[in-house]
Amino acid sequence: MKCLGGFLLLAALAGAGFVYSGWYDISATDQHLAPTYRLLDYAMRRSVSFRARDIEAPDLKDERRIQTGAFLYRQHCLHCHGAPGVPPAPFALGMTPVPVPLVHTARAWSPAEMFWVIKEGIKMTGMPAWKYRMSDAQIWSVVAFLPAMARLTPAQYADLRIMPLEPAQDVLEDKPSAKRGEQAINQYACVTCHEIPGIVGANAPVGPPLKGVASRVMLGGVLPNSPENMVRWLRFPRQIAPLTAMPDLGVTEQDARDIAAYLATLR
């Protein structure tokens, strides 16, 4: 027993020493060891298949849906994943892992799994969550487009007539929820510039810390703090304070209300 304890302690020390020394090569040009890659890939597949287990796909053969998906694909996915005969953009080629061609994904993954991955994203891979940028219906249309794209020749993809979409309406679905706000705070990158109690992230002190923001009197130094003003400030800071470094992040009304509900808990 004592021997095992000693061994574990030694292993922990060796691990800490490895981390502290900076020996681990964090660069994107250093490929994973094959077992590391396989383990990460397997863990990702297991997690996706487990989490997508209860998702039911709508009718994906619908022509309008596929057309909408073609537009959204070109808008949001093409730069990283390419298309038949179209390479990913240069920045995407420098990513590790390199984004995969979705013509293969469309054959290998179920629609529910693809929907889940697009919606929720995958940590530490560069795959973003689209939940806050696309509606469920829009995500399904991308899922519908993927197998259709996989059946196109490069010439057919190049000839595809892609119609622009009507801009989505900003709909209020629900009462403000601090729980949803907690997730939205990460999804709008608030935590990269502010220290926010309860949110794990970069916390760079670009703007003021938000601890106690609920009892702060002014927002951005210019706007009296009230629930309504907080929502306005979150959505359009540069309309309220044209000189502020805080950017308009395209926060929807619903998401702003949810974020405000979370911030209201920080007394």
Place this chain on the structure above:
Amino acid sequence: MRLAAFAFVSMISGCGNPGQPALGGDPESGRLLLRQFACGSCHSIPGVANASGKLGPPLEGIAKRVYLGGVLPNTPENMASFIRAPHKADPRTAMPDMGVTQAHARDMVAYLYTLK
């Protein structure tokens, strides 16, 4: 074991080395001046008596903050100018012009730059 603990602590805290006071001001005088100019009625300021105001942002860690008043890149010079004439940087700011002299501002900046 102690070494590992040290390694861990320095990893999460970073190692700072205190240099010259910012703008050559006197930090101790600055600390008293921050009180004299009632900065603490709007800001919480570590080390300044009764400075627990909630009108503006807390000044804990202000030395490392990237922007002042959300508008001005944080340098000692810009901080002195923001303290002296906040409306010059942002006409809409709620922070009032308190009539701080350049010499006083320099001392205040020297103290505020110790708040890392």
